[in-house]
Amino acid sequence: MCGIAGQCDFRGDLERDRARVQPMVDTMACRGPDDQGLWTSRHAALGHRRLAIIDVPGGRQPMTVEENGETLATIVYSGEVYNFTELRAELQGRGHTFRTDSDTEVVLHGYLEWGEDVVDRLNGMFAFALWDARREELFLIRDRMGVKPLYYYPTPDGVLFGSEPKAILAHPSAPAVLDTDGLRELLAHVKTPGHGIYKGMREVRPGSLVRVNRDGLTVRRYWKLEALEHTDDRDTTVAHVRELLDDIVARQLISDVPLCTLLSGGLDSSAVTALAAQKLAAAGAGPVRSFAVGFVGYEENFSADPMRDTPDGPYVRELAEHVGANHTDITLSNDELMDPDARAAVLRARDLPVSIGDMDTSLYLLFKAIRGRSTVALSGESADEVFGGYRWFHDAAAVNADTFPWMAVPGRSPLDESGSLFDPGLLQKLDLPGYRDASYRDALAEVPHVDGVSAQERRMREVCYLHLTRFVQILLDRKDRMSMASGLEVRVPFCDHRLVQYVFNTPWALKTFDGREKSLLRAAARDVLPASIVQRVKSPYPSTQDPGYERMLRDELAKLLVAEDSPVLPLINRDAARALTEQEVGSRSLESARAKIENVLQLDAWLRRYQPTLDIAG
Incomplete structure (x- = not known):
């Protein structure tokens, strides 16, 4: 797991221009605290910051293959390929020799053997840049589900690229400009594939490959969800899901550094933790380490709300005891959540003002605490998108709304035009409802369908596709940025493309065969979990309920409103913001009001x- 950055320029000489590329690499220090490197040729510069996970002494990058003193190809790589041992053996059988035990070298030799089609053979989460010196071509490649980020910025003579926008913005050719569409993308709470938000910047779309050569830049989708007829019966489907999960978790436990799991006491993280514990015990490598986040007084004063029926704590403790985990709770105070340094770190990690408040800050602080004891963590992220776990999947009004289902849930959007803190004239100019609608129509047009299904099955296929290609990207980006800001690698077993493709084509009636959310996952993991967790209703990532936190937010907003140098003032409705600061804080904060202030x-x-x-414009 690492950070990459660099440039391709067919007119200049990058060997003489290292000083313009090195600052790009330096911005990735948080993603790779263990090592750094910069390789240059006349037309390509590839930079790397390393977080050492596999082959700690031998996996330095950039990595190059030479023949007779001539460079064939060079790679900078971020992520993990979980089937690299099998690929390595196959490549050795084809005559390749290896200097290291790293997965990076396997990817590089795989390219030399299979060309760009090597990507079809990779199982993992990855983003890499590869320079083919023989053809003078640069490839930018991202994993199928977009677990690892990768951005690029076309220039007149080539391209700039980086794991995060900050790397590209560090180059003088890429100014930080936000145009109308960028602001719309930022405020509309949609995630348009490929949109980089900053003007001129693009994001490599999940499952895509960008080729840059003297003829220009081209983009190719090498993987996307397909519509396939599902012929397995219930028992076979459940058994296959479990078979996949066993294989996925076993592969993702491979690490040369300390590893742990993120545990919330919900079905998803508990299944990952229990399966990990089982695999580690069988290998004589247990117990599994686990971590959970909470807030001071949260469990004692918990009050059920529309999204959460129960606190996580009791379920976390029960699962940890059930599997014999070496468990640690990270408990945060309001002062820690409002700490200026922590909030600034979240902003630096995001590069954009897209924070979801205490849920971002607490995640960053959780990862920072974990990093002192582990370098790799397995997460239950994305199971809700894969198996249909969110409550709005089961809300007829949200499902049938003519928009993204998560946007149809009352109070979900902090920038909903009703009660917005933004200037009404600005909102009218941006036309966020129109922007959301256009994004929704574009997403629907992509959905692959099978013939001969009911209207409900067809609609649920659309709902699942929207989550797997739009909503999950918001959460994966958040997870990556908060973890890598702490130098922690977070793996996402539920994003294995084999599992995603299989469950996507499973009929909705089979996904909910017991009348509940995530029926397939519940059935597949039932034997390794306590009954209470098997039956627990979905509860999202926790958010503090302490009214003192909102008071602190309102105090900060009140200070901002009287500071005439606040750059946000021309963009907001000062009267609405002032009125919000004067409202009485109830015993339980409304997340929608809090989110408006946070934003x-x-x-x-x-x-x-x-x-x-x-x-x-306008």
């Missing part, structure tokens, strides 16, 4: 730090 505060901090040019 204004983060936007102000982003405008101060990044000083972007706002190029808003």
